[in-house]
Amino acid sequence: MMKQTTDLLIIGGGASGLAAAVAARRFFPAVSVCVAEQNHRVGKKILATGNGRCNLGNDGSGTQNNPYSGTMCKYIPEIWKNTKDSVAFFREMGIIVRHEEDGRLYPSSNQAASVLDALRITAEQEDVFLHCDSRVTNITPKKSGFSVQIGDESWTAEALLFSTGGLAAPKTGSDGCAFPILSRLGCKMTQMQPALVPVETDPGLLRFLKGVRVPGVVKALSKSETELAAEQGEIQFTPHALSGICVMNLTAKCAESDLKWIEANLFPQDTEEQMEAILWELYAVRAQWKLEDWLTGLLPKKAGMQLLRSCGILLPFDAPVYRVNAEELKNLAYLCQHWRFPVWGRGTWNEAQVTAGGISVQSVKRDLQASFCPGIFFAGEILDVHGICGGFNLDWAWRSGQYAGKNAASWILQKRIGG
Ligand SMILES: Cc1cc2nc3c(=O)[nH]c(=O)nc-3n(C[C@H](O)[C@H](O)[C@H](O)COP(=O)(O)OP(=O)(O)OC[C@H]3O[C@@H](n4cnc5c(N)ncnc54)[C@H](O)[C@@H]3O)c2cc1C
Known part of the structure; x- marks a missing residue:
């Protein structure tokens, strides 16, 4: 019984x-x-x-x-x-x-x-x-x-x-x-x-990034651009979200905060001047190369392509690198260390750990x-x-x-x- x-x-x-x-x-x-x-x-x-x-x-x-x-x-x-x-x-x-x-x-x-x-x-x-x-x-x-x-x-x-x-x-x-x-x-x-979840963002900003993984530092920013938390690790991109342990940790650390932006720094080890110098060096070495291949010595190809588009360089990807002007290069260097993604939401309960x-x-x-x-x-x-x-x-x-x-x-x- x-x-x-x-x-x-x-x-x-x-x-x-x-x-x-x-x-x-x-x-x-x-x-x-x-x-x-x-x-x-x-x-x-x-x-x-x-x-x-x-x-x-x-x-x-x-x-x-x-x-x-x-x-x-x-x-x-x-x-x-x-x-x-x-x-x-x-x-x-x-x-x-x-x-x-x-x-x-x-x-x-x-x-x-x-x-x-x-x-x-x-x-x-x-x-x-x-x-x-x-x-x-x-x-x-x-x-x-x-x-x-x-x-x-x-x-x-x-x-x-x-x-x-x-x-x-x-x-x-x-x-x-x-x-x-x-x-x-x-x-x-x-x-x-939900916490320890991916962060949803504008899919238009992830067009080339699906499946890409890059190391970096991610920061959670509030509406007033105050830094709420920062984490280092591998950033992963899905068709509609930023993921990876570092991003998921931000959702745990900022559970009660109004998270508005995730800012990625793909080169935290370099100063702004060093970042710009690296891009000028690649510009000189690869001036005749196609734009889509310009940054492949630095980043996965698709991440480079998305960065170019995100900073407003709209030249065709088969255009030569030398068509990028000095101001565009400076903007690109900045974006490499301050790449912002608006937070559209957090993942669902099914995705949460x-x-x-x-x-x-x-x-x-x-x-x-x-x-x-x-x-x-x-x-x-x-x-x-x-x-x-x-x-x-x-x-x-x-x-x-x-x-x-x-x-x-x-x-x-x-x-x-x-x-
Ligand atoms: C995919 C995934 C991976 C994870 N990986 C890790 C990891 O590697 N390391 C880590 O530290 N944490 C990890 N976590 C988090 C961790 O698993 C949880 O925090 C932990 O299991 C919580 O334990 P718990 O006993 O509180 O709840 P649970 O493990 O959720 O157990 C609750 C239990 O209660 C039962 N239950 C609920 N309601 C009733 C009811 N009314 N009557 C009878 N039974 C009921 C449920 O069926 C369930 O079995 C992970 C979580 C997920 C989802």
Whole structure:
């Protein structure tokens, strides 16, 4: 017969929910734990992370140089102090973690599936009941504990832990269905928007750029041209958007700002004078060459062609380079370092890797328990915290999961002792 009661019910079997389940059982084996997951299997999103390799953490996640934003950030130091880092957390499940460029951490297997297997098998070994194909549709606080609607089953639990994720990548299960349930109980959320997404711009400015990748520095500018954030890396161009980790990071860093322009500097290592001198040198060497080949010693051909058009050099591409005049060359040098793209929008939830915004710190106490209803805990992306690319979002999921799982189980035991 189906088991319909548990001490701790974890709603959502993603990264944070599984970490919470393992931590709760390891610290407090007297507390029974069930994970309700609406998908057929737990951890669907984990399999998609890091292009299937799972960038499971970052050496820099606890440093002064804070890679996180959101109202819940103020709890990060305490959560970090009281939880295992991802290397130690996974080592205890038999995962060896390798360190890569920029502090990124990956499983030695290079397979996200091995991270999910480690979590799932450990949870099962700890007697966590993984209840899949189980969508939680409503919860009702009772005098003691909660009654919970899971599909057509009615469950009771002493405490609940919401780890249902945000709104990013809804196909993996994080479709936001928990937010209205929590709103009804008085939970406050900050405005949510897609982050770690491409930035849409005028497709006319990307005519020749589709598929091109160039290194550079990208800056996010406001309407008043104030610099909001800057990132270095590989800029990628799609038919309608700017992408690449550096661009996506700008959407995480400027989640609350009114982003109006992305400005790309393709030659951040050169001064303006050096830039102009380089173009004059290529002008001299290639004066008789076709315009379309002028900049190929400097940039991918299509990027050069788009730059010429974007700075208003409208000569046919088979015209000789010497027909470009001094003023046009000066403008081109400027554009190489200040190439502006208007922001037409951010990518969709389907394209987003993470949610900026979520449950506000106003509704959450230091132990990650709801301030509006005792016995409800939270972990992961459902909370108003998001990080830049590099393993920071999974780091938050494991850490907040461990912390909330441990605190929820401890709360149940204390309540019992207190009568
Ligand atoms: C393509 C992609 C690549 C990424 N790569 C990385 C990376 O390499 N490194 C990194 O740090 N971060 C990465 N991220 C971000 C990271 O995966 C997430 O921040 C993290 O998985 C969030 O974990 P979570 O447990 O909070 O939520 P989720 O992993 O979204 O899990 C939530 C779970 O709750 C379930 N659920 C929702 N509602 C209900 C309900 N009502 N009842 C029952 N179950 C429910 C969902 O089905 C889902 O399984 C990536 C994200 C994407 C989309």
